[in-house]
Amino acid sequence: MGYSLDFGWLRDAAGAIAHGAAMTLLLIACTTVLGILISILGAAARRGRYSLLRKAVAIYVEVIRNTPFLVQLFFIFFGLPTIGIRLDPIVAAILAMTLNMAAYTTEIVGAGLDAVPRGQSEAALALGLRPRQVFVKIILPQALKVIFPALTSQVVIMMLESAVVSQIAVRELAHEADLLQARTFRSFETYLVVTMIYLGLSMAIRRSLVAGGRRVLGAGVS
Amino acid sequence: MIEFTFWDILRNLIFATRWTLLLSIVAFGGGAVVGLLILFARISKHPWLRRFGAGYIALFQGTPLLMQLFLMFFGLPMLGFRIEPWTAAALGLTFYASAYLAEIWRGGVEALPRGQWDAGASLGLHYLQELRLVILPQAFAITRPPAVGFLVQLIKSTALTSIIGFEELLRTANAINNATFEPFTVYGLVAVIFFVLCYPLTQYARMLERRMPAH
Numbered sequence: 001m002g003y004s005l006d007f008g009w010l011r012d013a014a015g016a017i018a019h020g021a022a023m024t025l026l027l028i029a030c031t032t033v034l035g036i037l038i039s040i041l042g043a044a045a046r047r048g049r050y051s052l053l054r055k056a057v058a059i060y061v062e063v064i065r066n067t068p069f070l071v072q073l074f075f076i077f078f079g080l081p082t083i084g085i086r087l088d089p090i091v092a093a094i095l096a097m098t099l100n101m102a103a104y105t106t107e108i109v110g111a112g113l114d115a116v117p118r119g120q121s122e123a124a125l126a127l128g129l130r131p132r133q134v135f136v137k138i139i140l141p142q143a144l145k146v147i148f149p150a151l152t153s154q155v156v157i158m159m160l161e162s163a164v165v166s167q168i169a170v171r172e173l174a175h176e177a178d179l180l181q182a183r184t185f186r187s188f189e190t191y192l193v194v195t196m197i198y199l200g201l202s203m204a205i206r207r208s209l210v211a212g213g214r215r216v217l218g219a220g221v222s
Numbered sequence: 223m224i225e226f227t228f229w230d231i232l233r234n235l236i237f238a239t240r241w242t243l244l245l246s247i248v249a250f251g252g253g254a255v256v257g258l259l260i261l262f263a264r265i266s267k268h269p270w271l272r273r274f275g276a277g278y279i280a281l282f283q284g285t286p287l288l289m290q291l292f293l294m295f296f297g298l299p300m301l302g303f304r305i306e307p308w309t310a311a312a313l314g315l316t317f318y319a320s321a322y323l324a325e326i327w328r329g330g331v332e333a334l335p336r337g338q339w340d341a342g343a344s345l346g347l348h349y350l351q352e353l354r355l356v357i358l359p360q361a362f363a364i365t366r367p368p369a370v371g372f373l374v375q376l377i378k379s380t381a382l383t384s385i386i387g388f389e390e391l392l393r394t395a396n397a398i399n400n401a402t403f404e405p406f407t408v409y410g411l412v413a414v415i416f417f418v419l420c421y422p423l424t425q426y427a428r429m430l431e432r433r434m435p436a437h
Contacts, residue, residue: 062421063413065374066421066424067413067420071381071392071409072413074409075413078399082404082405082406160284163287163288164286164288164382174286174289181296188296191293191296192293195290199281199285
C-alpha cells in the first residue's frame, strides 16, 4: 500500500492543538451559560400570560430545531452584514451556538417545569411567597434537578457541533486541524488525533458536569 | 457577474434538494442495516461483543460528525480507495446514523419486561427467533418517536457534507451566494427548504409520542 502513518509532526503541533482546544472550551462555556439563561426565560415565557410572547418563543424554537446549525451560522455570519450587522467570527459563533442551544434547552427546561407537581407552587403561594420568588426558589431548583442529565447531553452535543464554526475561520480545534493538515500534508493523522481529542473533551465535559451537578443540586442527579 | 432573479435562486436550490433527500434516504437505510448489526453486538451474550458495540456507539456519539466525515474522506484513499465526495458522504453518514439508531433501539430492547424473553424461551424459540419474532418488533414499535426524531437530525446533518465537497443544498447555496452576493436571501431560502423538509417529521414524531401508551 505504501502509506505509513507518521505522527512526528505532533511535537511541533501540540501548542496549536492546545490553543484550539482551549478556544473550543471557551466557546462552549459561553454558550452553556448564555443558552441556559435564555432558555429559562424562554420556558417561563412559554408558560406565561402573554400569548404573543408564547407564540414568538414557539416559532423561534421550531425554526432553530428544524434547520441545520451550519445554515444558521452562515445566515448570521454572511447574511446579517447585508442588513448592516457585521460580526466578528467569534461573536458570530457564540451567537449562533447560543441561539441554537437555547432552542433545545427551552424545551428541556419546559419539560422540567412541567414535571414539578402543582402542589409545590400552591404551597409556596399559600406561605406568602410572591410568584417570582416561587419560580426562582421553589420550582426552578426542582426542575433543574430533573433535567440535569438532559442538559448535560445537550452541552456535549453542542460542543461537538461547534466543530463547524471552523468554517467561518474561528480558530478552535477543528480549524487548527485544517491549518495543520494543510501544512503537514498528514490529513488522516491530523484528523485522527483531533477526533480523539474531541472524544476526550466530550467525556471530560460529561464527567465534570455530572460531578458538579451532584455537588450543586445535591444527590439524585445522575 | 451572472444575473440571478429570486426565482432562479429558488429553482436552483430546489433542484439541489434532491441530493439532500437522496443522501438522507441512503444514510437512514444504510444506518438501519449497520445499526441492526451494532445492536446485535450491543445486546449479545458475549462480553467482548457487547464492549465493541458500546465502544462503537461511544466513539460516534462522542466525536464531531465533521471529523468523522474528514476521516472517511482522507482515510479511505490512504487504504488505496479512490473516493468521491458522494461515497464519503454516504458512508460517513451511514456509520453516524448506525450508532444513533443502535442506541435508540437498545433503549427499546431494555425497556421490554424480562418476561418477554422468558415467554419466548418457554415457547421453545432459540435466541435469534426470540429476537426476530418477540423482542425486535416490540422494540422497534416503542422507539418509533425517537427514530423519527433522529431522521430529522440526519437530514440536518447532510448540510455538513457540503464541506467535503458533496454538491447538496448548502453547497449549491454557497456557489449561488458567490455569484450573486445575496447571502441573506440565499441562506434564508436554504433555511426555509430545510424547515419544510424537517417540520412535518418533527410534528409526526410528536404525534407518535403522544399516542404512545405510558409504561
